[in-house]
Amino acid sequence: MRVVFIPEAERAMRDHARAEYPHECCGALLGREEGNTRIVEQVIRLANERTEERERRFYLSPQQVLMAERRARELGLLLLGFYHSHPDHPAIPSEYDREHALPYYSYPIISVMQGEPVELRSWRLKEDRSGYDEEAVNR
């Protein structure tokens, strides 16, 4: 799988990551699928519902996932996945991320170093949840 962001969607995601620093941001990706390519056309900011350790972790309630599903349907788009940021950490999923991820969805991570969003990598959980496959981003 490849993930391609239209420039406005990528900018909105990076702006969100910068705004939440030093906490993690998270949001939903809406768009289309063409063959093995996911095209992200819009992002929705979601609230990080964790009340502690918000620098390191994020939590999305089922209600927020449902809301994102509904919003996608209204727009005639698909819910493709969820992004989040890693303040001052590389764009690699943590053990916590793996435990909370669902198959099918794309999970882009943006590394935010000293307040500036830098590396963007995307991950997809293997069907047996043993690990991730990395997805190509914007290429």
Ligand SMILES: [Zn+2]
């Ligand atoms: Zn993470």
